[in-house]
Amino acid sequence: MQHAESRKYGIGDASYQAAGGETGIRKLVDEFFDRMGSDARFRQIYDMHPADKDLSRDKLARFLCGWLGGPKLYSEKYGGISIPRAHEHLAVASAERDQWLSCMGETVANQPFADDFKIYLMQQLFVPAEAVRRRVELLRQSRDAT
Numbered sequence: 001m002q003h004a005e006s007r008k009y010g011i012g013d014a015s016y017q018a019a020g021g022e023t024g025i026r027k028l029v030d031e032f033f034d035r036m037g038s039d040a041r042f043r044q045i046y047d048m049h050p051a052d053k054d055l056s057r058d059k060l061a062r063f064l065c066g067w068l069g070g071p072k073l074y075s076e077k078y079g080g081i082s083i084p085r086a087h088e089h090l091a092v093a094s095a096e097r098d099q100w101l102s103c104m105g106e107t108v109a110n111q112p113f114a115d116d117f118k119i120y121l122m123q124q125l126f127v128p129a130e131a132v133r134r135r136v137e138l139l140r141q142s143r144d145a146t
Contacts, residue, residue, distance in 0.1 A: 009120045016070030018117040022061070025068070029061040032107040042103045048090050067128075083128045084135035097133040101126060 009015045019025050033053055036046040049056045062074035063081065074081060090096075104125060108118050 009117060010069070010124070013069040015068040015117070015121070015124075016065065018113060019064070019068055019121070020112070021070065022065055022073070024111070024113075025064045025070075026057075026061045028107060028111055029057050029064065031110065032060075032104055033057050035107055036103050039103070042099055045096055045099050045103065048092075048096070084131045087132040088135050088139055090132075090136065092132050092136045094133060097129045101129055 009018060016025075019028065033046075033056070036042040037053070059074065059078065062077060063083075066072040066074055101122070105122050108121055111118070113121070
């Protein structure tokens with residue numbers, strides 16, 4: 001059996017294992033939401049979430065478990081998801097995307113993950129964050145054109 005450090009992230013469950021499995025991911029998500037809710041720099045994106053932050057925490061943790069190659073816990077409980085579609089009702093532009101990534105980056109930096117996994121994870125998280133921003137922008141342009 002290989003150690004997570006010697007496996008390539010993004011293959012099989014290597015990323016899930018590098019994040020500490022479900023326990024590590026839930027810790028990351030809890031600290032992310034705690035930071036978002038307590039730091040005025042992130043208030044705007046925190047307020048975009050529904051009042052039930054426990055539901056948002058659960059959804060993000062379950063999504064990340066599957067997205068990182070672990071069990072598909074989100075779909076088991078909530079069904080399928082398209083991250084850009086799920087966020088298209090929000091006013092997400094570059095500033096909001098960057099605010100989310102900054103908050104997550106600070107949170108990831110405080111996790112006991114390998115340094116190379118921290119870099120990998122943030123590079124990967126940019127992809128769905130940018131997809132949300134692009135989708136919202138396209139919808140705005142479409143509405144403006146009509």
